[in-house]
Amino acid sequence: MAADDVIDLNTFILEKLPPTIYYIPEFITEEEEKALWKSVYDAPKPKWTRLLNRRLQNWGGLPHPKGMIAEKMPQWLGTYCDKIALLGVFQDKTPNHVLVNEYLPGQGIMPHTDGPLYYPVVSNITLGSHSVLDFYHSISSDADNISSTGDTMAEGHQVEKKEDGNREISLEERYIGSVLLEPRSLVLTMNDMYENYLHGIADVKKDQINEKMANLHLTSAVQGEEKDRNTRISLTIRFVPKVLKTKIKLGR
Template sequence: MATQDQIARDDLLTSEVLKEDISAFKVHQAPDTVYYIPDFITANEEKHLLHQVYAAPKPKWTQLSHRRLQNWGGLPHPKGMIVEKLPGWLDVYAKKIAKYGLFEEHVPNHVLVNEYKPGQGIMPHEDGPLFYPVVTTINLGSHSVLQFSHHSVKQQMVDDGSKDFSLLLQPRSLLMLKNVVYTDYLHGIAELSKDTLGDDIVNLDATGQALGDCLLRETRVSLTIRYVPKTLKVKLMLGKR
């Protein structure tokens, strides 16, 4: 009988053949540049990834006040990240996403896993200079709505939740952001238990949903896959004086 690992690997090979050219996935109604790939992974791959996330040892989780997270690949730091090899179950997707070319010749070396229960979210923020300016996110378990606001209305977004545009992220989809959307916009997720889809959502036609639909949130896990350019190599001097 095929194991979960084999099924996930077979599904991965199939999906690799299908999606090499991403131009069809560009979200034209968003500022430059957003790609949204629905069903980037299969339901089996999603199950496998969630299994791996929840199989991580308890100390791997960092509990924040409104969500919890796992950090893989090392801790980004202005002086350089001490690189820890990504585990195979994440590295396979880092390599797959690298093939789309958004990271130029680089392969992403860092993954942040965020878990959100219904009613949880993330404050509007920018990802900053420690990362190569491309964000890619695999969405697992539930939908969410990612809201964007231009820097010029930065404080307003924090104060009253106003936004310039939003993206509906369905389970199993891949989101990729770069250029102005990375450099000039804040992104965040409102702390809601359900989302009524409004005309701020610019990728609605790729999501299978309609304007006015109301979606109840369940537990969502996101894998934010990025590249940290500045790294440090640490030499272990074990047994040497």
């Protein structure tokens, strides 16, 4: 997609899922993808944080309930913060925080919400390999029924505990649909889908393309085919409203 292309978001809305998700294929070019990939792996080794099942880089500052101490965004990411800001989904704001996640084949993330530290829009650019983003009903919006790790660097993490009578409601029963994330695509999640539904990525090495993928008509995939996952880089681009100018004490 050329830099000066005007994007009509209404063309890319996914009407098979609750409001609101947009999926824009080929949001960046192959040349941009290669340059971003190189920049990710050229980053200093201390920028990587290893989690249980993947590793990530944090850029722009570390979100915290008391506020984020902003750090300068590198130009190779700032370019895309600006480009996404032009879509208007952050109103007049420019994203100021990026998580760079590396997913190897078989790695995913448990169903979660991104939480209240961010403006209620999340944008995500996929590099390298496809993946599948799955969405689920939450049992309840009542915080007493949800436990959270509070690990903002892990993109949030919420696990349901409430039971329906004597029977636990399974994750499969709460599944509502998926979005196929192809390389160079942008997905925007906002409104109800950001605040009231869980999203996650299954720990699998291959995916069966099926009718539950709400954006199939906007992809090059064919229903029924099986696609092997390779290494995927995810750029999760968000806006943190609460930014501090001085350092904060996070505890003793």
